Amino acid sequence: MADRHAPLKKVEGWVRPERPKKVNSGNIFDYMDGAGELYLAYSFVGLDVWKYKKPDAPDILIEVYDMGDSPEAFGVLSFDLSGDEVGIGQKSVYAAGLLRFWKGKYFVRVLADAETLPAKSAVMKIGKHLAAGMPGKGSPPELVAKLPEKGLLPASVHYFHKKICLDYFYYLADDNILKLDERTNAVIADYGMSSGHAKLLVVEYDSEASSVKAWESFHAAYLNQQPPESGVIDSKKIEGEQWVCSRREGNLLLIAFEGTSRKDCEELLHGAGTKSTQGG
Template identity: 25%
Template sequence: MIGLSIKRYSWCFILFMFLITLSVTVSFGQGKVLFLDEKLNGFTRAEEVRFYNGGNLYEYINGQAVFYLSYGFKRLEHGVYKKADKQYTVDVYELNSRLSAFGSYRQQRDEDADKLDAGAEGSILTYLTVFYKGPYYVEIIPTDSESEDIGTMRVLAAAVSAKIPGDTDIPPEVALFPQKGLIAGSERYVDENLLSYAVMGRGLTASYDQGGDSELRVFLALPDNNEEALKVYNGFNEKIKNGTLAKLEEVQGIKGETPYRGMAIMYIRDKYVFGCLSVKNEDMAASVLNQLYGTLKKKQLVQ
């Protein structure tokens, strides 16, 4: 009888310890090294990994934290790696989604930088290497000018990329934009303030060559539901002056002038609000929006 009780209490104790361990793991999950191992393909970590969350990212990068918070920042794993006389900081930001990581990358990458074969997209300069993979945005920065070596950074970037899980493709939403006339690499994504209007929420933009120095800017707002989409549509409608009705197949829209972006055209269909700004060539604008709408239908994203 006593033996049975001891056995029962032993199980209880084991279960209790398991739950304690589990709760500690969950509570301190942000402090667990996920990617920045002590050794990475010939590089050695020079100090303990540091972690930041939405509450203390400010302590690491001051006001620039606002940028990452706007992309749904969750966690930063920060490490310093050495190889021979070279040293680099590696920052792995976990953001809201693949789209958020894409948005953060595209907003900050230097268009003249060399391409980097790491993650979904990457670019490399002597003083900065950036790429993204899944919801992770990664920066590698030499700690001094002696470490500004592109070859060494490529090796480190490849090693970090290999540790990070996630898709190595560009997010599928980006492919909704028609390819004809698209200025390569011009697609952008923001989690808030699309076109710098709070009312527009999250969404994508892309630029098209209209000839000369003129670029047509196409946008696709991504509200959560039809009701929110209507708010977005009505909100942006307020910014359009001298509006007249526009039509795209069976879809009603509006066409008019905006203060800093010239002529704008906008449509709403189900939970999607799309349109373009800086319209110089109406035929071209109509063609791009037609193709975009066609893609939304083809992918059955709208009824």
């Protein structure tokens, strides 16, 4: 990564080493065994790591992830949006000594070992300086715009590609019944509806043929029934208490889970994905 993204050399008594530790997809598990899968589930390019030290103060760790492009950087941040927005980069969250933000193709973590007032101040200064040094802005994933706004709980929006991420956000099955892979784009979010809460998953496939396969697979494995025609909403009450409503439209698959009422569940699908993009 270019040196212009290097963080401040000194901040309020904390000092960083001259050069960062360089991490790439080949050595990411040496650096973060068990956590590297998250970044590899997106288009991870590389990571620069610095650790600031100050006598008798908590260490401050800086991680600057090059995620290849801005939707990927947004996606990694969306893994966890809990915390306070602090106006750094294009979106930021801060809680308990950890600042995370994205700007352009970069995702950044600034972590104080313990949250003290001086450490928090230094974390913010480091973050602002880093964000200022990152040129331009990126766009969030287009798919996120397909989520209906009414009732959307913004901190619950997660953008991803692979089953490994869906398993964490909303475990659906051991098998890959939605045929997710690096070519699929997906977004999942929670909604507050008049009858309760519901969850909406939108998956964009690289072609209509791929979405048809996934649609059939989902119906066979999860609903135990044949799928309807394209564009028709399929609603089913499962285990006597939850509505699952789904629709396929071109290369998009839209599924609402945990609907308290059929009306709310179907309303979510009516409002979602109206600007379907047709793949090849």
